Amino acid sequence: MESERTMDDIIKRWQRATERADVEQVRVIEVGGEYRATSSSSPLHSYVLRSTDRGWACECIANREFMMPCKHLAALATVLGLDLIADMRIELPLDAAPVVQAA
Numbered sequence: 001m002e003s004e005r006t007m008d009d010i011i012k013r014w015q016r017a018t019e020r021a022d023v024e025q026v027r028v029i030e031v032g033g034e035y036r037a038t039s040s041s042s043p044l045h046s047y048v049l050r051s052t053d054r055g056w057a058c059e060c061i062a063n064r065e066f067m068m069p070c071k072h073l074a075a076l077a078t079v080l081g082l083d084l085i086a087d088m089r090i091e092l093p094l095d096a097a098p099v100v101q102a103a
């Protein structure tokens with residue numbers, strides 16, 4: 001895994017995640033008030049998607065361990081109309097942090 005994380009890199013990862021969600025037909029279903037992502041290419045696995053105070057999170061390794069974009073969150077964004085940068089729990093590069101004005 002690359003150590004350098006740039007905004008370009010994040011956007012490219014979201015593009016790939018969105019393509020994979022489409023190709024693998026990742027579906028988002030709601031079960032008992034909880035969102036889950038299932039993939040038709042791996043029907044035995046489903047991943048819980050939850051809204052946290054840092055944005056939507058997925059329990060797959062990419063997002064849980066590395067705070068990376070994943071195809072499950074990409075699918076959720078499509079279904080709920082969420083913003084891939086603002087609404088997701090991903091680790092952003094430092095230069096993307098909001099600028100705090102000095103008083």
Ligand SMILES: [Zn+2]
Pocket residue numbers: 047058059060061062063070071072073
């Ligand atoms: Zn995921």
